Amino acid sequence: DAKTTQPPSMDCAEGRAANLPCNHSTISGNEYVYWYRQIHSQGPQYIIHGLKNNETNEMASLIITEDRKSSTLILPHATLRDTAVYYCIVTGSNDYKLSFGAGTTVTVRA
Amino acid sequence: DAGVIQSPRHEVTEMGQEVTLRCKPISGHNSLFWYRQTMMRGLELLIYFNNNVPIDDSGMPEDRFSAKMPNASFSTLKIQPSEPRDSAVYFCASSPVGQTSRGYTFGSGTRLTVV
Numbered sequence: 001d002a003k004t005t006q007p008p009s010m011d012c013a014e015g016r017a018a019n020l021p022c023n024h025s026t027i028s029g030n031e032y033v034y035w036y037r038q039i040h041s042q043g044p045q046y047i048i049h050g051l052k053n054n055e056t057n058e059m060a061s062l063i064i065t066e067d068r069k070s071s072t073l074i075l076p077h078a079t080l081r082d083t084a085v086y087y088c089i090v091t092g093s094n095d096y097k098l099s100f101g102a103g104t105t106v107t108v109r110a
Numbered sequence: 111d112a113g114v115i116q117s118p119r120h121e122v123t124e125m126g127q128e129v130t131l132r133c134k135p136i137s138g139h140n141s142l143f144w145y146r147q148t149m150m151r152g153l154e155l156l157i158y159f160n161n162n163v164p165i166d167d168s169g170m171p172e173d174r175f176s177a178k179m180p181n182a183s184f185s186t187l188k189i190q191p192s193e194p195r196d197s198a199v200y201f202c203a204s205s206p207v208g209q210t211s212r213g214y215t216f217g218s219g220t221r222l223t224v225v
Contacts, residue, residue: 034213043114043201044153046213096141097166098214100153 003027003090009105012082018075020104022088025069031092033064035073036100037084044087044100047073078108114217116202122223128190131220134183135204143214144177144187145201153201159185192224 005023012018024033034049048055048062050071055062061074075082087103115134123129135142144156158166162179170177174193179185189196199221203214 036213041219043203043216043219044214045216049213096143096158096160097155099155102152 003099004088004101006086006088006101006104008102009107012075012078012106012108014080014108014110015077018078018082018106018108020073020075020086020088020106021070022073023070024088024090027068027090028092031090033062033068033071034089034091034098035060035062036087036089036098037082038087038103039081039084047086078106080108080110082106083108114202114204114215116200116217116220118220119218120221120223122225123192125193125224126191127224128188129192129196129222129224131187131200131202131222133185133187133202133217135185135202136215137183139204139206139215140182141205141207142179142185143203143205144185145203145216146198147201147219148198156187156200189222192222194224197222197224 003024032049032051035047036044037047038044047059048057050062050064064071085103085105087100089098114136117132140161142159145153146156147153154169156169157177159179175189177187199219201216201219203216205214
């Protein structure tokens with residue numbers, strides 16, 4: 001029972017912003033949106049998470065719609081090293097289980 | 111901080127042999143997770159420990175799989191006997207307390223091939 005829907009793949013030009021969408025129309029009031037990425041042959045890496053407000057850190061920005069039914073992860077200046085599978089995960093603050101779907105395969109091209 | 115350390119990085123074994131995967135979580139993290147990743151099934155949670163106690167092992171596929179956490183700095187995942195369908199990448203992850211503001215930290219994984 002998937003809680004999130006992501007496009008299977010997307011391309012991005014190096015140096016440009018990459019906007020990764022995620023739909024989570026059944027999200028509950030106490031559930032967070034988490035983003036992880038997995039670079040080839042590495043373990044998943046935490047990127048960012050949010051509840052209602054937009055969030056920004058050194059890696060990315062997270063924009064959550066007002067109704068919280070969708071969100072967008074923004075990589076402001078994509079580099080070749082950002083090529084990875086990006087996972088959008090919805091989970092409760094006290095829920096230990098991360099359910100990884102298929103994610104979005106992002107390819108950054110020179 | 112060396113991060114989550116897994117060993118070995120690669121393991122090739124023959125069907126029927128015992129395989130032991132090892133994990134050293136980040137110091138101070140009291141939650142530890144074992145995940146398995148395959149092309150067919152993606153990333154699956156196998157077992158979750160909190161304060162060295164197994165809390166949820168519902169993802170362990172069958173009795174051939176067992177996991178232990180004898181202390182806060184070490185965990186093992188054992189497969190006995192191994193089968194070709196166990197071939198996968200096994201990841202260990204740790205966090206201070208379940209979900210945190212920094213998420214889970216994953217190790218680099220052990221790629222297991224059973225021939």
